[in-house]
Amino acid sequence: MLPEAFAAVRETSKRTLKQRHFDVQILGGIALHQGKIAQMATGEGKTLTATLPVYLNALKNQVHIITVNDYLARRDTVWMGQIYDFLGLSVGCINSDGSYIYDPKHSDKVVHEFLRPAAKKDAYACDIVYGTNTEFGFDYLRDNLVADLSQVISPGRYFAIVDEVDSILIDEARTPLIISMPDAQSPKLYETFSKIVPRLKENEDYNVDLKMRTAIINEEGLNKVEKILGFGNIYDEKGIRYVHHLETALKAQTLFFRDKDYVVRNGEIVIVDEFTGRLLAGRRYSEGLHQAIEAKEGVRVQQESRTLATITFQIFFRLYEKLAGMTGTAATSAEEFHKVYNLGVVVVPTHKPMIRKNLPDKIYKTEEAKFRAVIEEVKERNKTGQPVLIGTISIENNERLSKMLEREGIKHEILNAKQHEKEAAIHAQAGRLGAMTLATNMAGRGVDIILGGNPQDPDQSRRVCELGGLHVIGTERHEARRIDNQLRGRSGRQGDPGSSQFFVSLEDNLLKIFGGERIKTLMETLQIPEDQPIEANLVSRAIESAQTKIEGFNFDARKHVLEYDDVMNQHRTLVYKKRQEILSGLNKEAVLEIIENQIKNILNFHLAETEKEINRQEIFENLSALMPLDEDDKKFLNGRQDFFDYFAKLSGELYEKKEKEIGPELMRQVEKFVMLNTLDNLWMNHLEDMEALRDSVRLRAYGQRDPLVEYKNESRKMFKDLMANFEAQVATVIFKISPPTSSQVGPPQSFAHSRELGNAKTVGRNDPCPCGATYPDGKSKKYKDCHGKNNG
Numbered sequence: 001m002l003p004e005a006f007a008a009v010r011e012t013s014k015r016t017l018k019q020r021h022f023d024v025q026i027l028g029g030i031a032l033h034q035g036k037i038a039q040m041a042t043g044e045g046k047t048l049t050a051t052l053p054v055y056l057n058a059l060k061n062q063v064h065i066i067t068v069n070d071y072l073a074r075r076d077t078v079w080m081g082q083i084y085d086f087l088g089l090s091v092g093c094i095n096s097d098g099s100y101i102y103d104p105k106h107s108d109k110v111v112h113e114f115l116r117p118a119a120k121k122d123a124y125a126c127d128i129v130y131g132t133n134t135e136f137g138f139d140y141l142r143d144n145l146v147a148d149l150s151q152v153i154s155p156g157r158y159f160a161i162v163d164e165v166d167s168i169l170i171d172e173a174r175t176p177l178i179i180s181m182p183d184a185q186s187p188k189l190y191e192t193f194s195k196i197v198p199r200l201k202e203n204e205d206y207n208v209d210l211k212m213r214t215a216i217i218n219e220e221g222l223n224k225v226e227k228i229l230g231f232g233n234i235y236d237e238k239g240i241r242y243v244h245h246l247e248t249a250l251k252a253q254t255l256f257f258r259d260k261d262y263v264v265r266n267g268e269i270v271i272v273d274e275f276t277g278r279l280l281a282g283r284r285y286s287e288g289l290h291q292a293i294e295a296k297e298g299v300r301v302q303q304e305s306r307t308l309a310t311i312t313f314q315i316f317f318r319l320y321e322k323l324a325g326m327t328g329t330a331a332t333s334a335e336e337f338h339k340v341y342n343l344g345v346v347v348v349p350t351h352k353p354m355i356r357k358n359l360p361d362k363i364y365k366t367e368e369a370k371f372r373a374v375i376e377e378v379k380e381r382n383k384t385g386q387p388v389l390i391g392t393i394s395i396e397n398n399e400r401l402s403k404m405l406e407r408e409g410i411k412h413e414i415l416n417a418k419q420h421e422k423e424a425a426i427h428a429q430a431g432r433l434g435a436m437t438l439a440t441n442m443a444g445r446g447v448d449i450i451l452g453g454n455p456q457d458p459d460q461s462r463r464v465c466e467l468g469g470l471h472v473i474g475t476e477r478h479e480a481r482r483i484d485n486q487l488r489g490r491s492g493r494q495g496d497p498g499s500s501q502f503f504v505s506l507e508d509n510l511l512k513i514f515g516g517e518r519i520k521t522l523m524e525t526l527q528i529p530e531d532q533p534i535e536a537n538l539v540s541r542a543i544e545s546a547q548t549k550i551e552g553f554n555f556d557a558r559k560h561v562l563e564y565d566d567v568m569n570q571h572r573t574l575v576y577k578k579r580q581e582i583l584s585g586l587n588k589e590a591v592l593e594i595i596e597n598q599i600k601n602i603l604n605f606h607l608a609e610t611e612k613e614i615n616r617q618e619i620f621e622n623l624s625a626l627m628p629l630d631e632d633d634k635k636f637l638n639g640r641q642d643f644f645d646y647f648a649k650l651s652g653e654l655y656e657k658k659e660k661e662i663g664p665e666l667m668r669q670v671e672k673f674v675m676l677n678t679l680d681n682l683w684m685n686h687l688e689d690m691e692a693l694r695d696s697v698r699l700r701a702y703g704q705r706d707p708l709v710e711y712k713n714e715s716r717k718m719f720k721d722l723m724a725n726f727e728a729q730v731a732t733v734i735f736k737i738s739p740p741t742s743s744q745v746g747p748p749q750s751f752a753h754s755r756e757l758g759n760a761k762t763v764g765r766n767d768p769c770p771c772g773a774t775y776p777d778g779k780s781k782k783y784k785d786c787h788g789k790n791n792g
């Protein structure tokens with residue numbers, strides 16, 4: 001059906017948008033339909049290209065189109081929705097602040113024209129759904145936390161087309177999506193250590209490795225901290241918790257910087273995406289790092305959190321039956337796409353020849369000299385009226401250059417993560433005559449800058465072309481070549497004239513980490529003036545070598561994360577499958593099987609030894625913890641050997657009695673509630689235990705043991721324990737259920753496994769846990785090993 005479907009879309013686009021797909025776009029559409037990555041240069045119409053395979057595949061199953069931000073998801077829903085609506089398909093849009101359905105009759109310009117607000121479940125019910133990678137990922141995790149199947153909003157993952165695929169599948173691959181709940185830990189320690197760390201000195205008390213992004217305190221530093229706190233030995237007297245707070249505070253102080261890695265907004269720390277420059281509202285660093293930064297900046301330190309569910313993008317996108325992607329820069333990462341996602345890269349030719357001039361880098365001795373040179377370059381081009389786009393890596397440098405331009409009296413637009421609400425309007429006019437735009441990396445994604453402004457002014461467009469088109473200035477090389485190429489790609493779209501040039505200094509992070517000092521020493525030896533740029537093969541090779549090294553290092557890091565997460569994903573898949581079974585409704589035979597398994601575990605534990613070593617009193621006590629027994633049952637234990645048959649039959653009778661007492665319908669609800677709560681609590685603890693295991697196995701490499709193999713072996717045992725504990729806890733709680741009284745609303749308190757149990761102060765650490773959980777041998781589980789595990 002591909003030729004007919006593609007032809008229908010091409011004709012519809014011509015009628016609705018007055019845009020007819022070029023032949024190269026047809027090629028791109030075929031590559032996407034085949035489950036490949038289509039590399040298409042900026043301005044070649046990737047958004048329109050995607051409509052071809054989207055329509056074809058939406059005839060069979062739902063299609064998800066993943067974008068990098070909410071603005072692009074809304075824009076593309078309205079823009080391409082005209083084609084899909086004409087062809088009889090419904091289009092939904094998932095945003096962080098609401099969900100919408102494309103409706104050509106909806107004209108509310110206050111919210112979003114042609115986007116009718118809708119429930120998220122209704123938006124997901126559409127044939128085609130636009131949204132961001134984070135929203136799709138979080139909705140998957142939320143669907144696996146629901147208490148009823150009716151609450152599931154995103155039931156299937158069939159075909160996904162990922163726009164700016166390298167940004168999502170590579171740049172953000174190491175960032176896990178995490179749904180968490182507040183923990184009861186006090187924030188005071190973060191504030192304490194945030195005041196201590198600034199008193200330590202680098203290279204004297206601690207060492208920083210920028211290449212590995214680590215900060216390690218040494219013996220001298222530890223002694224100083226112990227003296228400040230008044231301790232003899234921090235490990236002996238306060239344990240690993242205090243050491244963790246110290247290390248986290250040191251990391252926050254030395255490796256994370258304001259207006260580069262994060263901004264302070266409305267009294268909160270908001271992370272800045274290093275690849276796009278956008279604010280990642282709602283995201284928080286894990287393992288106490290976010291709290292350490294809050295303490296450092298003097299804002300309110302929020303509670304630590306416990307992880308309820310987590311997944312990486314690498315694992316999430318492999319859940320789709322078919323995956324494809326589009327970007328202007330995939331070829332340099334083709335190996336990673338193939339090895340991790342089994343995606344091939346197809347380089348689609350441009351519709352018109354590319355005539356942009358990529359000028360050689362200008363390299364300066366100091367950062368100050370580099371910025372002065374950028375200002376001079378901008379002044380010269382501004383005199384002629386040529387539009388200029390200046391790209392910076394950080395918000396800090398963005399604002400620094402803005403002040404320098406203001407001092408020179410150069411009118412300009414500033415675009416960084418602090419002002420992303422204005423991005424659409426600024427982008428639209430960045431190609432106008434005399435336009436001067438200063439932007440962080442966010443300008444490099446999903447932007448189409450049209451010469452002469454938008455809507456295009458033919459006279460202005462002609463004059464801008466005569467001046468050489470849009471000139472792009474990069475103020476620093478990014479660690480990934482793809483990001484540099486994205487910035488260059490803002491210029492020279494669809495055969496337009498244009499030019500690009502990077503201004504680099506030997507004090508830039510990239511060169512500082514990889515050999516910049518050596519080159520700087522050489523320049524000083526040759527007595528090269530600070531303001532004189534150099535163009536030497538030595539430096540160019542150093543930059544290329546540094547980028548290649550970092551790309552390789554980051555690939556290894558992502559691959560490393562994936563190897564560990566593949567193990568975790570096996571556990572996640574089995575737990576979520578078990579959850580689905582529970583939600584779908586387990587019959588009472590399944591519950592009885594769980595109870596019988598627990599009886600078998602208890603008896604097997606005690607009967608494994610010879611006859612004379614059997615402790616019948618202990619068996620009786622352990623079985624009594626599971627179900628109500630009386631003295632007659634105790635006599636039976638003393639007199640007969642076929643324990644299992646008797647107690648299996650007895651448990652069935654007791655279960656029937658309990659079901660009649662409560663009622664079959666309520667009994668099923670109660671069982672579902674108990675099972676879900678038990679599984680969720682155990683899974684939450686398992687996630688923390690796995691994280692701790694992952695940290696601890698690294699040290700085993702010193703003992704010549706492979707950490708990954710150790711992780712797999714240990715995790716297998718831990719997961720086996722999780723499932724055994726699940727059956728043990730469920731079996732124990734079932735017989736403790738009481739019929740609800742008229743005053744009770746919701747689940748009876750006798751079986752309510754509240755997560756707040758972890759906050760109970762009256763239960764001793766070695767007392768039996770109030771939830772009634774047991775160890776595999778049937779003994780009551782201690783509070784410290786169950787709901788009190790993370791309480792103090």
